[in-house]
Amino acid sequence: MNQLIYAALVQDTKKVKKILKKEKINLDMKDNSVIDDEGYQVQLTLLGECLMLNLFDSAIYLMDRGAFINEPIQVGEQMEPVYFYLMKNNPSLVFSPVFSTLIERADLKLIKQFSVGVLYTGYTNAWPSEAVSQLADNGLDLTGRNEDGYTVRDNILVQKNVHTLHEYIRQANLAKAREYLTDESAFVCDRAGRSSLHMAVLFERRFVIKYILKSYPATVHIKDDNGRTAMHYACALQDGSDIEDLLVQYGSDETIQDDDVKMADIMSKMYKNTSDKPPGFLQLCLDNKRENIARYLINNGVDMWEDVVLEDKVMKFPLAVEKAGMLRLNEFLSKRRREDTDEDAKFKEAEKTVKEAKAETSKWTEEEMGEEDEDNGKSKTCTVL
Structure with missing residues (x-):
């Protein structure tokens, strides 16, 4: 086979x-x-x-x-x-x-x-x-209805309205969103299974969240296609504690599981652990031995002297690369250092030339000014005489 x-x-x-x-x-x-x-x-x-x-x-x-x-x-x-x-x-x-x-x-x-x-x-x-x-x-019924009683025409119209409603929520336009929110549309989901409350939480539209919860409190129990309620979305936000509290007030369950068996409170701990600074690009390249990506980043402006951590020690990226035995990248960095040295020497030479030119120009100007003063003195003497 x-x-x-x-x-x-x-x-x-x-x-x-x-x-x-x-x-x-x-x-x-x-x-x-x-x-x-x-x-x-x-x-x-x-x-x-x-x-x-x-x-x-x-x-x-x-x-x-x-x-x-x-x-x-x-x-x-x-x-x-x-x-x-x-x-x-x-x-x-x-x-x-x-x-x-x-x-x-x-x-x-x-x-x-x-x-x-x-x-x-x-x-x-x-x-x-x-x-x-x-x-x-070949027998497909074009006028059939789904389990919710919708024909395909109904489904198209409903999804169009849902898309419009969710777009107004994204724009934080509560006045327009209220025109589309009804006892039915508040519970209709998009193709990913997300309700209006899901979208309001996702975009952190707090006043929209309050309106939906007050008008349609049962929306806290709607699950998307991954089995996640609005509480799961709130727990994934960096600053969503107040939204979580609000959802709890309206009956949301922090211990509810999604299809991946991740409880909302566990997700909160997963996504809100910001005590550690996220690693830089070169640190990621070092950790994963991505020499080509590191070369690309440096060629496109990333500072190769960035601090990284190797074996629990902070050091400059080139030194870490050498210690990590990344031979090709080390050769590339060595070449860059030599080029930087050459460029620096060229720059200093050019700077010296400019300074000498300025000094020569200044000297010439002073001599010219001296000659003019001398001529002016002679003219004044003649006038007095």
């Missing part, structure tokens, strides 16, 4: 065909190596991996050999067919020549409950009308 995966990934069609003819392989075997943008470990089939990597020729060949496009895969806490996951996570798939073949073989009844989400994804990713028509022709 590993040889087949490798051959498919390097688009070696001949080798793929040879392996498939020679060996009896389960084409729907799943691979655990995919981590998606939301942090989920996804068990994609070989066909799924080919389609995620836009290896469309290999994907068509695999489908012709019997690879199952409706194979269910685990995504988070739910099971969904592999084609549905691909449609959501690979925007270019819909624009590819393989899409029509994929939809013809897909069982769209498997995603009936997700039809609004599918169409909304199409709207946000600007799918071509041909793709939507093909989905409809």
